[in-house]
Amino acid sequence: MSEHDVDTRPMIETHDVKKIYADGKVAALDGVDLSVSAGEFVAITGPSGCGKSTLLSLLAALDGPTSGTIRVGSYELQQLKNADRFRRQEVGLVFQLHNLLPRLSALGNVEIAMMGSDRPRAERARRAQSLLRDVGLTDLSDRRPTQLSGGERQRVAVARALANDPSVLYADEPTGSLDSKSVSTVLGLFERLRTDHGVTIVLVTHDVAVAASADRTVHMLDGRIVEP
Amino acid sequence: MTHFSLVIGNIWAKKARSTGIALAVALAVMTVVTLTVVSNGLENAAAAVLTIGKADFTVAQKGVSDILYSSLDNGQVAQIQSTPGVKSAVGVLLETERINAANPLFIEIGIQPSDLESFGVTILDGTAYGPDAPNEVMLGWRAAQDLGLHVGDQFKANGTSNTVVGIYSTGISYGDLGAMFPLPALQAYNRVPGSVTLVFVKVVPGLSVAKVQATFEAAHPELTTIRTASQFGRADRNLVFLKAAVTGSTVLAILIGAVIVGNTMLLSLFERTREFGLLRAIGWARSRVVALVVSESLILALIGSAIGVGLSVAVAAGLESLPQLNGVLHSSFTAEAFWRGLVVGLGMAILGSLYPAIRAANLTPVKALSNE
Numbered sequence: 001m002s003e004h005d006v007d008t009r010p011m012i013e014t015h016d017v018k019k020i021y022a023d024g025k026v027a028a029l030d031g032v033d034l035s036v037s038a039g040e041f042v043a044i045t046g047p048s049g050c051g052k053s054t055l056l057s058l059l060a061a062l063d064g065p066t067s068g069t070i071r072v073g074s075y076e077l078q079q080l081k082n083a084d085r086f087r088r089q090e091v092g093l094v095f096q097l098h099n100l101l102p103r104l105s106a107l108g109n110v111e112i113a114m115m116g117s118d119r120p121r122a123e124r125a126r127r128a129q130s131l132l133r134d135v136g137l138t139d140l141s142d143r144r145p146t147q148l149s150g151g152e153r154q155r156v157a158v159a160r161a162l163a164n165d166p167s168v169l170y171a172d173e174p175t176g177s178l179d180s181k182s183v184s185t186v187l188g189l190f191e192r193l194r195t196d197h198g199v200t201i202v203l204v205t206h207d208v209a210v211a212a213s214a215d216r217t218v219h220m221l222d223g224r225i226v227e228p
Numbered sequence: 229m230t231h232f233s234l235v236i237g238n239i240w241a242k243k244a245r246s247t248g249i250a251l252a253v254a255l256a257v258m259t260v261v262t263l264t265v266v267s268n269g270l271e272n273a274a275a276a277v278l279t280i281g282k283a284d285f286t287v288a289q290k291g292v293s294d295i296l297y298s299s300l301d302n303g304q305v306a307q308i309q310s311t312p313g314v315k316s317a318v319g320v321l322l323e324t325e326r327i328n329a330a331n332p333l334f335i336e337i338g339i340q341p342s343d344l345e346s347f348g349v350t351i352l353d354g355t356a357y358g359p360d361a362p363n364e365v366m367l368g369w370r371a372a373q374d375l376g377l378h379v380g381d382q383f384k385a386n387g388t389s390n391t392v393v394g395i396y397s398t399g400i401s402y403g404d405l406g407a408m409f410p411l412p413a414l415q416a417y418n419r420v421p422g423s424v425t426l427v428f429v430k431v432v433p434g435l436s437v438a439k440v441q442a443t444f445e446a447a448h449p450e451l452t453t454i455r456t457a458s459q460f461g462r463a464d465r466n467l468v469f470l471k472a473a474v475t476g477s478t479v480l481a482i483l484i485g486a487v488i489v490g491n492t493m494l495l496s497l498f499e500r501t502r503e504f505g506l507l508r509a510i511g512w513a514r515s516r517v518v519a520l521v522v523s524e525s526l527i528l529a530l531i532g533s534a535i536g537v538g539l540s541v542a543v544a545a546g547l548e549s550l551p552q553l554n555g556v557l558h559s560s561f562t563a564e565a566f567w568r569g570l571v572v573g574l575g576m577a578i579l580g581s582l583y584p585a586i587r588a589a590n591l592t593p594v595k596a597l598s599n600e
Binding site: 084087091093104 | 229230231234237238241502503506507508509510511512513514516592593594597
């Protein structure tokens with residue numbers, strides 16, 4: 001492809017991805033083919049242990065597949081030389097347990113994702129403030145995670161995930177520990193990300209109602225994508 | 229937020245762990261700095277003997293365990309005097325005696341009155357003793373001051389009462405804290421007739437001291453020459469052994485300290501597995517994680533080193549005040565001692581934190597994040 005050609009391929013594409021654990025005895029993923037368009041919001045559902053989170057960790061280059069190919073944007077993940085840089089520049093991650101560092105303020109938790117990026121220190125702080133404003137936490141930027149509600153913590157985690165302008169956002173059960181009001185807030189944030197910033201979102205959830213807010217739902221069972 | 233503020237925040241957040249590491253470093257640094265300043269003090273005290281005569285170099289018997297055990301006879305002194313390039317050679321007997329509790333190693337110098345001038349002695353009060361005068365002594369002005377004695381007073385030493393006939397100055401503190409006796413008298417007191425400890429040599433002006441020294445050593449393999457404190461080990465094996473012991477202790481302190489630091493850092497790594505997993509997940513490079521862990525350790529090492537140096541000052545002062553060591557031990561806090569302490573502290577930190585840091589950096593994010 002020349003530099004003037006427009007890449008019309010899907011944003012995320014996997015082919016026959018397998019992930020085998022325990023010396024070949026457990027197949028967490030057993031030949032997954034998935035395609036997600038740029039700017040699409042896809043929910044992955046399925047019972048516990050079906051391989052949803054494993055698939056997400058492979059898409060984020062947190063782990064490597066046993067076989068198969070994964071492409072995210074222009075990155076062929078199996079050929080990735082610097083997975084850290086890929087995650088820092090292209091991927092935003094939101095976890096069920098938010099995983100905020102308890103001794104840092106909300107602002108620090110957002111800013112820490114930008115350490116190692118090319119942004120100067122002052123700009124990092126400005127951007128972290130701006131992101132916290134976007135998720136409605138301007139007044140709580142100096143609070144520590146223990147001083148925030150579950151929904152507020154998850155909003156900080158979303159702000160952190162967006163710190164480096166990722167092209168894709170992966171969220172693993174982001175609403176699993178939230179009350180209904182916080183669920184709506186977080187889903188509203190995702191929707192805004194997609195519409196305002198064109199971020200591609202892949203969300204893993206058990207919750208049918210949460211999955212319904214996505215453009216498309218992919219169902220998994222026993223390490224495979226199946227028809228719902 | 230900067231790397232530094234993050235490091236400080238992490239240290240502050242784990243006060244017990246941080247205190248443990250800093251204390252381990254402080255104890256190791258204290259041990260090494262104290263050993264160094266004590267050995268430096270002993271070396272300086274021993275080497276001060278050489279400075280009294282203001283010589284270009286000093287000749288001693290080779291390979292003795294203590295320089296005061298060096299023994300040269302009159303014939304050797306004459307040979308030294310006749311060596312080409314030697315302007316003067318003054319044979320001096322050096323002994324130490326316990327005068328009182330404050331002076332357990334009072335220096336006594338046996339020297340002929342005819343050699344006093346070339347030895348750099350100035351009479352401040354009274355006169356010099358006669359060459360064979362019995363029971364006459366000159367006191368260094370500092371010694372006279374400390375002992376409260378004046379010309380005409382009696383000074384008890386070597387089991388006899390001696391009349392103080394003069395007060396002298398050598399311009400060297402160590403020499404001015406002792407007493408001078410006629411050489412034959414001090415030889416007789418110590419039952420070493422015809423023997424001197426050291427020969428203080430002055431080279432003919434204009435000649436190279438190093439060349440004369442080298443020529444002399446080649447002609448007299450049984451003797452050794454000393455020009456600087458660093459050459460002192462040639463004639464005093466005890467100091468060489470002491471220095472080797474200090475170096476060995478330094479290495480041991482680094483190794484033992486590194487194990488303590490490493491153990492504590494590893495425990496900390498287990499506590500912070502999720503944190504490191506998260507940092508890796510959000511794109512922190514391995515090198516950045518290593519830098520974070522090592523930086524925390526280095527900051528604690530610097531704090532520990534400062535505490536260790538403070539403790540070493542207190543311990544050295546405590547050792548000096550012990551009755552057994554009073555007047556014997558004079559700690560010498562040199563830049564080398566502080567550098568050595570810093571090397572120990574930083575060495576412990578780097579050695580101790582590197583393995584935990586690399587383990588932290590190599591954590592698989594997925595596994596680390598699922599750690600309970």
